[in-house]
Amino acid sequence: MSDFVVSAERVTKTFGKGGVTALQEIDLEVGRGEFISLIGPSGCGKSTLLRVIGDLVEPTAGEILVNGKSAHRARLDRDYGIVFQAAVLYDWRTVSKNISLPLELGGWDRARRANRVREMVELVELEGFEKHYPWQLSGGMQQRVSIARALSFSPALLLMDEPFGALDEMTRERLNLELLRIWAETGSTVIFVTHSISEAVFLSTRVVVMSARPGRITAIVPIDLRQPRTAETREEPRFFELVTEVREALHAGGADEIVAELEALE
């Protein structure tokens, strides 16, 4: 038994027979209440790692324990809340009904569901939009519904796969702050996949830097910025130092051309 929410040991994933090695001997331990970002160039396997942890993809070798049990067991126990890049809301369900979907599947009764949905709507500040349909909301609001849905059943682990990747910079920064507030309020453990160095530094307690072909961890950068973080955090000298540190770790991973690409994106 370990104190870690996630503990991955020599996790390897290859696709196809003798094909691409998406993950090579990944070792990673995530403590309770941590906010971990996975960053790296396209094809470094960060999304695959997230999916392996969430038992949506089976590893070729190695072992993953979530709360001391197998990832498969953890999934059946509903230990995961997942947020994808697209909000993946059900068009035929209102905001409330989308948030209560995992609760319905978990067999919560109507009164408890209604209560929890109200709390979650408050948490993501969508009061007044409960009866709206997803296609009546902006992209940022849709993603907030998606986060509320993922957190509604208080999962042990929140897995986020580039959740703000498709949003504009302004919305992204606002949702970053909101996510940190929600993280602090709920005490969740988060694993967050991103393309953005500054986003990773701003949000995380530790940034896991990965490199491609084969996908492996090249560095883990602890982020010692003060909590709670605010919009001003982005202007602190320490913030820039850490951004530089992560950037250099990406360079050291031999992904120069892709780092340039990442910077151009920011």
Add this chain to the structure above:
Amino acid sequence: MTPARPRPFDKAAALTTRVATLLFVLLVLWGLWEGYRWLWIKTGWTKPFVVDETTLPHLHDIVGALFESPQVGGPLLIDLLLDSALFTAKEAVVGFAIGATIGFLLGAVIARFQVLQRGLMPYVVASQTIPILAVAPIVVVGLGSLTISGWTPEDWMRVSVIAAYLTFFPVTVNTVRGLSSADPAAVELMESYAASGWAVFWKLRVPSALPYLFSAFKVAATASVVGAVIGELPSSIQDGLGGAIINFNQYYVLNPENLWATNLIAALLGISFFLVVVLVEKLVVRRGPEELV
């Protein structure tokens, strides 16, 4: 095209436009019919067919025939035909219900077990290549002596089987497509919640399939009416539109308007079936305005 905000004024304007369009199309069709008739009679052209009172009656004569009695002292033709239409509608509704249910179940089974897609689908397709006119007597006459534990189905129920036969096919095909149309990310999401197969089916796959299902229901609704009319032909059933068609067919040379009028009523019955499906779809399917078919 940018979607305009729906204001009451826009709605009224849109309705007016639609009604005007409908009237315009009807007017053009009337013009084409009467113009064709006039030109061919005037010039005496006989290609592709001879045009006279028998082959192409005046439209106003056809509509007028509805408000005359085919038999002296008898009820008006429109009253007779509305009774017949009601009878045929009953056969078609029951046939539609049976066909849609079987079609959905078959489609669900095929979508669930990929192997069946190759194994069963050719037969589903083949079933529709058999001329329905050949199947109708086999079912309607052949099943005449059918009893199910002492209960004998009424004659019109056998006609419903033909309506069901035409209904199930589009429903099956679209059920297979619709159930497979769910967003892969949404399926992954359900997996992450450890949702059961049933939950994925009812909470994700069926709602995703609804737009496909309603497309099929629209085709099937009109097909069920055609099936019911055809099913009546080889039987001795006189109460429906099929019976009326056979009857007026025999007196076509004397009274062509009656057959044309019957066709008109049959078409209106099919259209009203279609509209009912459209109405139900509007009530049931929740989609973004840009996605409405």
